[in-house]
Amino acid sequence: MTIAARLRNYLDGQGTSYDLIPHPRTTTSSRTAQAAHVPGRLVAKSVVVHHELGYTLAVVPSSHRVALDALQDVVGKRLGLASENEIAKLFDDCDLGAVPPIGAAYGVPVVVDESLANAPEVYFEGGDHATLVHVAGDAFRKLMKEARSASFSHPA
Numbered sequence: 001m002t003i004a005a006r007l008r009n010y011l012d013g014q015g016t017s018y019d020l021i022p023h024p025r026t027t028t029s030s031r032t033a034q035a036a037h038v039p040g041r042l043v044a045k046s047v048v049v050h051h052e053l054g055y056t057l058a059v060v061p062s063s064h065r066v067a068l069d070a071l072q073d074v075v076g077k078r079l080g081l082a083s084e085n086e087i088a089k090l091f092d093d094c095d096l097g098a099v100p101p102i103g104a105a106y107g108v109p110v111v112v113d114e115s116l117a118n119a120p121e122v123y124f125e126g127g128d129h130a131t132l133v134h135v136a137g138d139a140f141r142k143l144m145k146e147a148r149s150a151s152f153s154h155p156a
Contacts, residue, residue: 002020002126002127002128002131003020003100003126003127003128003131003133004091004093004094004100004126004127004128005093006093006105006106007093007094007100007102007105007126007127007133009105010102010104010105011102011105011133011143014142014143016135016139016142016143017135017136017139018133018134018135018139019133019134019135020126020131020132020133020134021036021038021123021131021132021133021134022130022131023035023036023130023131023132024130025129025130026129026130027097027129028062029043029045029062029125030062030063030156032062032125032129032132033062033063033123036123036132038123038132039063040061040062040063041061041062041063041115041119042061042119042120042121042122042123043061043062043063043122043123043124043132044059044060044061044062044101044112044116044122044123044124044140045059045060045061045062045064045101045124046058046059046099046100046101046124046125047059047060047066047081048081048082048086048087048090048091048099048108049066049068049071049075049079049080049081049082050079050080050081050082050086051075051077051078051079051080052077052078053077054108054109055082055086055090055108055109056075056079056108056109056110056111057099057101057103057108057109057110057111058071058110058111058113058152059101059110059111059112059113059116059144059147060113060115060116060152060153061113061115061116061153063155063156064113064115064153064154064155064156065153065154065155065156066152066153067152067153067154068081070150070151070152070153071111071150071152073152074111074148074150074152075111084096087099090106090108091106091127093127094125094127094128095127095128095129097129098125098126098127098128098129099125099127100124100125100126100127100133101124101125101144102124102143103147104143104146109146109147109148110144110146110147110148111147111148111149111150111152112144112147112148112149113149113150113151113152113153114149114150114151115151115153116140117141117149118137119137119140120136120137121134121135121136121137121140122134122135122137122140
């Protein structure tokens with residue numbers, strides 16, 4: 001049970017209280033929610049998108065899908081999904097597909113879906129496929145203070 005070093009350093013540096021929740025290895029955020037016995041609406045899923053000026057991290061509940069056209073309207077740029085190579089370079093201390101939603105730890109701007117705005121607690125990938133990070137809703141909102149908030153997802 002471990003989390004990515006940059007994420008751990010950032011959370012600790014922010015004074016964020018968190019718990020680590022081990023679960024059987026999974027490959028999708030919806031399966032992670034099931035394996036950890038957590039409602040999918042409380043698991044923040046990260047989707048890395050690229051545009052002409054760089055990257056953005058789109059954060060939605062694991063029970064939702066990003067509506068790319070709506071996200072493009074929010075960001076005001078033409079977007080595409082980042083490749084595995086791009087993601088591996090940006091999040092070099094994380095397993096592929098286990099990207100934490102805390103873009104500030106990696107210097108990546110974040111847009112968080114409004115559906116997470118009032119979550120009482122939030123779980124998210126810690127950088128591997130077998131550990132979730134659990135924070136109180138207020139702590140998550142504090143971690144997202146620099147993030148843009150908008151509606152750009154729909155239930156899967």
